[in-house]
Amino acid sequence: MKKRLMTSVLAGMLALSMALAGCTGSQETQAPPNAAEGGQTAQEPVTDAGSSGPKQLIYGRGADTKTLDPIRETDGETFRVTENIYETLVTYKETSTEIIPGLAESWTISDDGLTYTFKLRQGVKFHDGTDFNAEAVVFNFERWMDKNNPYHDEEGYPYYNDMFGGYKGDETHVIESVKAIDSHTLEFKLNRTLAPFLANLGMSPFAIASPKAIEAGTLAEHPVGTGPFKFESWNRNDSITLVKNTEYWDSGYPKLDKVVFKVIPENASRLTALVNGEIDLMDGLNPEDVPNVESNPDLQLYKRPPMNVGYLAFNTEKKPFDNPKVRQAIGHAINKQELIDAFYAGLGIPAVNPLPPSLWGHNDSVKDREFNLEKAKQLLTEAGYPDGFKAEFWTMPVPRPYMPDGKKIAEAIQQNLKEIGIETEIVTMEWATYLEKTRKGEYEMCLLGWNGDNGDPDNFLYTLLDKNTIDGNNIPRYASEEAHQLLLRAQTVTNLEERDNLYKQAQEVIFEDAPMIPLVHATPPLAGKANVLNYLPHPKGTETLRNVDLK
Amino acid sequence: MALLSYTVRRLLMLIPVLLGMSLIVFAIIHAIPGDPALTILGEKASPKALEELRQQLGLYNPWYVQYFDYLSDIVRGDLGHSLHTKAPIAEEILPYLAATAELTLVSMLFAVLIGVNAGIISAWKQNSWFDYMSMLIALIGVSMPVFWLGLMEQWVFAQELQWLPSVGRDNPRDPVVPITHLYIIDAMLAGRWDQLRDVLEHLILPGIALGTIPMAIIARITRSSMLEVMRSDYIRTARAKGLGQFFVVYKHALKNAFIPILTIIGVQTGLLIGGAILTETIFGWPGVGRYIYTAIGNRDYPVIQSGILVIATIFVLINLLVDLLYAYVDPRIRYR
Numbered sequence: 001m002k003k004r005l006m007t008s009v010l011a012g013m014l015a016l017s018m019a020l021a022g023c024t025g026s027q028e029t030q031a032p033p034n035a036a037e038g039g040q041t042a043q044e045p046v047t048d049a050g051s052s053g054p055k056q057l058i059y060g061r062g063a064d065t066k067t068l069d070p071i072r073e074t075d076g077e078t079f080r081v082t083e084n085i086y087e088t089l090v091t092y093k094e095t096s097t098e099i100i101p102g103l104a105e106s107w108t109i110s111d112d113g114l115t116y117t118f119k120l121r122q123g124v125k126f127h128d129g130t131d132f133n134a135e136a137v138v139f140n141f142e143r144w145m146d147k148n149n150p151y152h153d154e155e156g157y158p159y160y161n162d163m164f165g166g167y168k169g170d171e172t173h174v175i176e177s178v179k180a181i182d183s184h185t186l187e188f189k190l191n192r193t194l195a196p197f198l199a200n201l202g203m204s205p206f207a208i209a210s211p212k213a214i215e216a217g218t219l220a221e222h223p224v225g226t227g228p229f230k231f232e233s234w235n236r237n238d239s240i241t242l243v244k245n246t247e248y249w250d251s252g253y254p255k256l257d258k259v260v261f262k263v264i265p266e267n268a269s270r271l272t273a274l275v276n277g278e279i280d281l282m283d284g285l286n287p288e289d290v291p292n293v294e295s296n297p298d299l300q301l302y303k304r305p306p307m308n309v310g311y312l313a314f315n316t317e318k319k320p321f322d323n324p325k326v327r328q329a330i331g332h333a334i335n336k337q338e339l340i341d342a343f344y345a346g347l348g349i350p351a352v353n354p355l356p357p358s359l360w361g362h363n364d365s366v367k368d369r370e371f372n373l374e375k376a377k378q379l380l381t382e383a384g385y386p387d388g389f390k391a392e393f394w395t396m397p398v399p400r401p402y403m404p405d406g407k408k409i410a411e412a413i414q415q416n417l418k419e420i421g422i423e424t425e426i427v428t429m430e431w432a433t434y435l436e437k438t439r440k441g442e443y444e445m446c447l448l449g450w451n452g453d454n455g456d457p458d459n460f461l462y463t464l465l466d467k468n469t470i471d472g473n474n475i476p477r478y479a480s481e482e483a484h485q486l487l488l489r490a491q492t493v494t495n496l497e498e499r500d501n502l503y504k505q506a507q508e509v510i511f512e513d514a515p516m517i518p519l520v521h522a523t524p525p526l527a528g529k530a531n532v533l534n535y536l537p538h539p540k541g542t543e544t545l546r547n548v549d550l551k
Numbered sequence: 552m553a554l555l556s557y558t559v560r561r562l563l564m565l566i567p568v569l570l571g572m573s574l575i576v577f578a579i580i581h582a583i584p585g586d587p588a589l590t591i592l593g594e595k596a597s598p599k600a601l602e603e604l605r606q607q608l609g610l611y612n613p614w615y616v617q618y619f620d621y622l623s624d625i626v627r628g629d630l631g632h633s634l635h636t637k638a639p640i641a642e643e644i645l646p647y648l649a650a651t652a653e654l655t656l657v658s659m660l661f662a663v664l665i666g667v668n669a670g671i672i673s674a675w676k677q678n679s680w681f682d683y684m685s686m687l688i689a690l691i692g693v694s695m696p697v698f699w700l701g702l703m704e705q706w707v708f709a710q711e712l713q714w715l716p717s718v719g720r721d722n723p724r725d726p727v728v729p730i731t732h733l734y735i736i737d738a739m740l741a742g743r744w745d746q747l748r749d750v751l752e753h754l755i756l757p758g759i760a761l762g763t764i765p766m767a768i769i770a771r772i773t774r775s776s777m778l779e780v781m782r783s784d785y786i787r788t789a790r791a792k793g794l795g796q797f798f799v800v801y802k803h804a805l806k807n808a809f810i811p812i813l814t815i816i817g818v819q820t821g822l823l824i825g826g827a828i829l830t831e832t833i834f835g836w837p838g839v840g841r842y843i844y845t846a847i848g849n850r851d852y853p854v855i856q857s858g859i860l861v862i863a864t865i866f867v868l869i870n871l872l873v874d875l876l877y878a879y880v881d882p883r884i885r886y887r
Contacts, residue, residue, distance in 0.1 A: 236837065241726070
């Protein structure tokens with residue numbers, strides 16, 4: 001009896017230690033993880049039949065896609081995947097927001113700017129084998145713009161609503177009609193001119209899906225587009241697998257056979273997985289890990305060109321921030337370069353205007369307020385607050401590319417404000433609540449930011465600071481009539497030079513009024529294995545992997 | 552027979568517990584400020600659409616009508632639909648539960664095997680170097696922040712030594728085809744022994760990270776419970792009869808010392824089911840904790856509500872199981 005018990009206890013402990021040691025031991029003799037794929041095919045020809053060493057790329061990212069029906073979504077983690085499955089009528093150059101043909105080969109715009117005629121690419125097929133043609137495009141637009149369409153989702157489509165002025169029948173709706181002239185000619189008639197119309201059409205949510213899949217109502221889980229990759233499977237909160245579309249219209253592309261988007265929430269864990277060869281590319285590198293990536297010969301560092309702004313907003317409806325002098329004073333009290341060096345690992349440029357300088361329309365002649373506490377104090381005195389005041393200073397709870405550590409950045413600014421007599425109390429809350437409350441203007445001072453969508457200045461200046469967008473993205477509740485007129489005019493003229501001019505004027509007005517202090521345009525760092533080729537991060541934050549290859 | 556009637560009695564007692572729980576969850580969700588219709592449709596929704604949805608959701612009914620509607624849905628196995636994915640939650644939650652169950656099982660296996668044995672030996676060899684060492688380790692284990700332990704494990708075993716994978720449940724280059732969503736079983740069903748090894752390797756680091764605190768707690772409880780029992784008369788008698796030390800400890804003493812140990816094992820298992828968010832985040836583990844956490848970020852109220860209810864139910868069921876095990880281990884309990 002005694003012996004048997006002894007044996008069983010020992011056996012139990014032994015089994016566990018063997019399980020632990022055995023697994024670790026066997027891994028040592030196994031091929032390194034990044035070569036595992038080759039070894040795998042050799043061992044198990046059954047499952048990977050027919051492919052001798054497929055080119056697989058694992059992309060590590062922080063969060064999962066919401067749905068695979070891009071028109072319903074607004075978040076980058078959705079578009080990161082859908083851009084590989086679907087395509088848009090026009091698209092952007094690889095590293096800029098210049099518009100180039102997509103599913104449309106060419107287009108003409110009438111002189112009054114109200115009629116757009118597109119010639120569509122011939123011989124393109126959806127992944128389900130149906131034809132891509134003008135009818136299919138019309139089908140998609142009807143679904144989006146007509147609330148009575150049987151396939152229109154009752155929740156609506158945030159980006160459609162924002163970019164095209166609501167839906168069919170709304171007073172501000174931009175598109176009067178969209179019709180197929182012949183199988184590959186498409187005509188849009190607009191109710192009013194919309195200068196960024198083409199730029200809007202290139203945005204990821206306006207991707208053309210197979211009408212058959214829309215009818216089936218399964219797009220959210222089984223996307224069907226025309227893109228370089230086809231959907232294969234989705235394990236929620238874990239991975240999405242795409243495979244090469246062998247029928248892709250641009251022959252020779254894509255280069256990869258398989259792409260897996262893997263969710264790894266922790267930035268540090270994601271880097272570990274990259275170093276360990278479990279993934280090949282990663283988004284969301286911590287700025288402080290940049291030196292580690294640079295010094296590792298197996299890795300390469302990428303910097304995403306900036307199309308964002310991190311800013312400090314004032315609630316211009318609340319005292320004392322309704323006084324421009326107070327706002328300007330605070331503008332003089334912030335050392336932007338110091339913030340960039342300390343919290344962005346130097347990866348960013350100080351922001352003067354809300355618009356990033358890489359976009360056309362940026363006003364280079366606006367000179368930023370110097371960091372000068374004396375000047376700041378003087379302005380405060382002029383404003384009637386020689387001894388400063390007390391205020392709440394809200395900051396964001398989550399890291400964003402434009403604001404990697406809201407709490408610490410707020411603390412740094414708090415120190416400077418203290419020196420000019422402004423006592424701030426830092427407040428933070430859960431992210432969804434934060435967004436809601438800042439939109440409703442329940443704050444006094446807050447940190448926030450914006451990632452551009454389509455590379456049009458309208459998407460920064462109108463979206464963030466026009467009086468029509470109060471309660472929306474106009475966080476400072478800035479209601480300048482002068483800026484409003486300029487921004488509206490810039491929306492209606494189609495002449496690029498004139499628009500450029502209007503945006504430059506608007507930036508001067510905004511700079512003087514200082515409803516927000518733009519802090520930084522961040523260049524978010526990414527990392528990849530050294531053998532990844534042709535990966536070019538796009539300023540808009542996500543990009544297709546059609547050109548990417550592995551050495 | 553007595554065990555059977557005890558089981559039935561305990562099962563009947565579950566009904567009020569589950570009802571109370573559902574009421575609490577219902578109340579919490581309804582205490583959240585904000586209009587659910589507005590949350591679902593977004594701020595740009597027309598008043599008409601909002602009105603229609605409010606009618607459809609039954610928001611104008613008195614709270615008890617709403618509660619009974621909700622209850623009758625649950626009884627029929629309808630946990631509602633996610634606002635985000637529009638998928639039925641009862642289906643959607645299963646893969647997450649499986650992922651969590653697998654991790655919890657491995658963690659508890661680790662915690663119980665090491666914890667109980669360390670506790671027993673510490674009590675047996677009280678004040679020996681083994682006792683001091685293992686209680687020191689247990690103390691460190693209890694106070695170790697899980698995220699720190701997890702990151703350190705990754706740093707040492709994945710980044711520096713490259714012995715083990717750092718994230719996920721399987722090799723993304725050769726993924727397990729989910730059938731039951733318990734990957735150990737799925738890999739075996741597919742006859743893929745290489746994948747089974749892969750899955751086991753992926754379980755080691757998160758399993759240890761998650762199992763360390765329960766292990767330390769179990770070791771400490773086992774030790775103190777054993778020490779108490781070892782001082783009792785019948786142990787002295789057993790020794791006096793000349794029974795071997797090992798037999799006395801593992802057979803006579805352990806059986807009586809086991810009730811508190813079993814309790815703590817049950818409670819800890821329940822905690823791991825819902826409380827593994829940190830581990831799941833660090834190790835990219837698609838478990839139920841992160842499912843609910845993501846839902847909170849998305850304001851996906853039906854998921855939050857049903858997710859909490861499911862976890863709470865599992866917690867209650869585990870406790871029931873523990874209670875039944877008491878009765879099995881200690882026959883005196885069922886005649887209570």
